[in-house]
Amino acid sequence: MNKLLIRGGVRLAGEVSISGAKNAALPIMCAALLSTAPLRLANVPHLRDVTTLLSLLGGMGVAVSLDAKLGLELDAGKLHTPVAPYELVRTMRASILVLGPLLARCGEARVSLPGGCAIGQRPVDLHIKGLQAMGADIHVEHGYIIARAKRLKGARIFTDLVTVTGTENLMMAACLAEGTSVIENAAREPEVVDLANCLKAMGAKIEGAGSDTITIEGVSALSGAAHRIMPDRIETGTFLVAAAATGGSVRLRNTSSGILEAVLDKLREAGARITVESDSIALEMDGTPQSVSLRTAPYPAFPTDMQAQFMALDCIARGTAVLTETIFENRFMHALELQRLGANIEISGNTAVVKGAAKLDGASVMATDLRASASLVIAGLVATGETVVERIYHLDRGYECIEEKLSQLGARIKRIG
Ligand code: UD1
Numbered sequence: 036m037n038k039l040l041i042r043g044g045v046r047l048a049g050e051v052s053i054s055g056a057k058n059a060a061l062p063i064m065c066a067a068l069l070s071t072a073p074l075r076l077a078n079v080p081h082l083r084d085v086t087t088l089l090s091l092l093g094g095m096g097v098a099v100s101l102d103a104k105l106g107l108e109l110d111a112g113k114l115h116t117p118v119a120p121y122e123l124v125r126t127m128r129a130s131i132l133v134l135g136p137l138l139a140r141c142g143e144a145r146v147s148l149p150g151g152c153a154i155g156q157r158p159v160d161l162h163i164k165g166l167q168a169m170g171a172d173i174h175v176e177h178g179y180i181i182a183r184a185k186r187l188k189g190a191r192i193f194t195d196l197v198t199v200t201g202t203e204n205l206m207m208a209a210c211l212a213e214g215t216s217v218i219e220n221a222a223r224e225p226e227v228v229d230l231a232n233c234l235k236a237m238g239a240k241i242e243g244a245g246s247d248t249i250t251i252e253g254v255s256a257l258s259g260a261a262h263r264i265m266p267d268r269i270e271t272g273t274f275l276v277a278a279a280a281t282g283g284s285v286r287l288r289n290t291s292s293g294i295l296e297a298v299l300d301k302l303r304e305a306g307a308r309i310t311v312e313s314d315s316i317a318l319e320m321d322g323t324p325q326s327v328s329l330r331t332a333p334y335p336a337f338p339t340d341m342q343a344q345f346m347a348l349d350c351i352a353r354g355t356a357v358l359t360e361t362i363f364e365n366r367f368m369h370a371l372e373l374q375r376l377g378a379n380i381e382i383s384g385n386t387a388v389v390k391g392a393a394k395l396d397g398a399s400v401m402a403t404d405l406r407a408s409a410s411l412v413i414a415g416l417v418a419t420g421e422t423v424v425e426r427i428y429h430l431d432r433g434y435e436c437i438e439e440k441l442s443q444l445g446a447r448i449k450r451i452g
Contacts, residue, residue, distance in 0.1 A: 037431075039424040039438060041415035042447035043397055047283035049444045053271050053290040054080040054435040055264035059226040061129040062203040063233045063264060064088050067097060067109035068136035069210060070237055072259030076107045079264055083431045084127050091123045091130055095137075114141065121147035121178060127432070131159050132200055134180065135208030138171055144182045148175065165192045165205040169212055189214030189253055197222050197333040202249070203230055209251035210239040218249045224334040225294045229265040236260035266290040269340045269406070270434060271316065272298040276344040277413045277441070279307045279320045280351060285444055286317040297337040301327045301345065305352065326352035326391050330359040343369045343410035349389040350378040351417050358387045369407035372400040376418050397422040405433045412437065416446055423451075 055078035064085070067074040079085060089099050096115035100108045117137040124130040124147040137144035149159065163173050163180065169192075171184040189212045194201055202222040207230070209216035221227070223245055231244030237260040240252040271290045278285040279302055292299060292311035299309055299316075305324040310317040326349045331339040339362040349356040350373055360366050367387055370380045375398045379390040397420035402408035408430040415422030424430075427450075430437055438448045 037427050038451050039412065039427050040449050040451050041412065041422045043416055043418040043420065043422060045281065045445050045447055047278045047281045047285055047444040047446060050286045050288060051274065051440045051443050052288045053266045056226060056267040057082055057084055057433050059229040060085055060264045061088055062132050062230045063262060064092065064109060065132040065136050066207055066230065066233055068111050068114065068133060069140055069207060070257040070259060071112045073108050073110040074259055075261040077263040079107045080267065080435045082433060082435055084129065084433065087123055087127045091119055091133065117141040117144045119146040124149050129200060131162060132204055134162060134182065135166065135204035138166060138182045138184055139187055139208045139211035142183065142185055146180045148178050148180060161194045161196065161198050161201040162204045165194065165201065166208060168192050169208060169216065187212035189216040191217045193219040199224050199227065202227055206231065206241065206249055206251060209253060210234055210257060212253035214253055216251045221247050221249045222333060223247060225265060225268065233260065233262040236262055268294040271295060272341045273344050273409045275302055275318050276348050277416055278318050279305055279324055280348045280413050280417050282320050282322055284319045286315055288315045290314065290316055292316050297335060298341050301329055301337065305348065324348055324352045326354035326356040328357040331362050339363060339366065340406050342366065343406045344413055346370065346387060346389060347373060347410040347413040350392060350414060351395060352391040354391055356389045358389065360385045368403040369410045372411055373414055375400055376414050394419055396420060399423040399425065402426045402429045405429050409434065
């Protein structure tokens with residue numbers, strides 16, 4: 036099983052390019068299911084989750100092709116099997132995103148209950164309730180969600196919690212429903228907006244994406260379109276934190292500052308100097324960072340997907356930080372591994388108190404989920420001596436060429452068998 040070997044203590048410096056956003060690419064690829072005409076996508080990241088979704092879509096009859104510029108074309112004209120099997124869904128929770136489009140296009144869907152990161156219960160009840168409100172008949176049988184609807188009907192849906200993929204699933208389903216749907220308490224994440232922009236290019240009538248009320252007027256069919264996936268704000272944030280933790284100086288290209296204000300604010304609080312241009316962000320950090328406290332919450336507040344990386348930074352910062360996780364109930368698993376490197380962290384319920392230590396010492400650590408893996412890599416970059424991060428298949432789900440990009444910034448990091 037692949038591991039990463041990191042020799043810490045190098046200040047990151049230089050430039051790298053940020054990839055397309057995983058969390059935008061996955062729902063947008065599922066949007067191809069809504070049309071009989073091809074959807075052409077640019078800036079799709081090369082990630083394990085993307086490959087998993089391509090296998091899933093391929094099994095349903097979606098034709099997949101890559102053009103010379105590595106653009107992806109998805110043609111669901113000959114869609115024949117509206118089924119998402121357990122073997123693929125269990126490795127990636129986002130597979131649930133096929134449910135809404137399949138039901139809207141085919142009138143039926145059979146989707147395994149999802150797995151994905153082990154960061155809490157992560158039910159899909161709100162996806163199901165929303166589709167039921169649109170007239171779907173849904174039950175769970177032998178671990179599969181079985182959904183049927185002749186044609187979905189527009190409805191007013193209020194989700195009890197803000198759910199990102201829930202909002203996306205319902206928005207996609209509503210595009211082909213009869214009449215108008217309103218999603219209240221909708222997720223405002225930039226990836227929801229990117230999906231809405233792609234759907235609009237396909238002919239959908241959507242208003243309010245990016246606010247907490249999204250209105251969708253159903254149409255009878257969607258066309259093909261071309262769309263460029265937005266930059267990955269979590270990859271951007273991860274590289275910025277890595278640079279700040281190592282006292283480095285980096286410039287990230289092909290990204291945007293407007294999609295990660297809460298993260299940039301926290302980096303400034305840590306003492307980093309940040310310069311933004313239209314499609315790049317530069318960060319400079321002199322000396323040891325100040326510790327930063329944070330509380331995760333839905334966009335535009337601080338993202339849960341950046342909590343683990345900031346915990347790594349706080350481990351070597353000056354002062355004490357309090358990190359509160361409000362989205363997922365089991366998202367501090369990286370803390371135990373960081374402690375193996377000498378970090379001083381106390382967990383009580385959904386709060387972690389991190390006392391900055393003068394240094395971390397390299398050791399073997401185990402990645403437990405996607406963003407936890409990123410925090411262990413950051414810790415390895417600042418630790419003295421060698422750190423081995425095991426189970427990096429989690430990292431490959433969401434970071435494109437992470438070791439190549441970090442090496443480009445001067446890190447001593449390599450993949451070992
Ligand atoms: C998405 C992101 C993930 C990010 C998360 C929160 C994708 C592919 N993944 O995950 O990277 O960490 O948003 O920003 O975009 N919930 C329910 N019932 C539901 C749905 C959700 O109780 O039907 C709860 C979840 O358990 C969680 C909270 O709502 O506590 C938010 O989850 P949600 O926004 O749905 O996360 P995902 O969309 O799975």
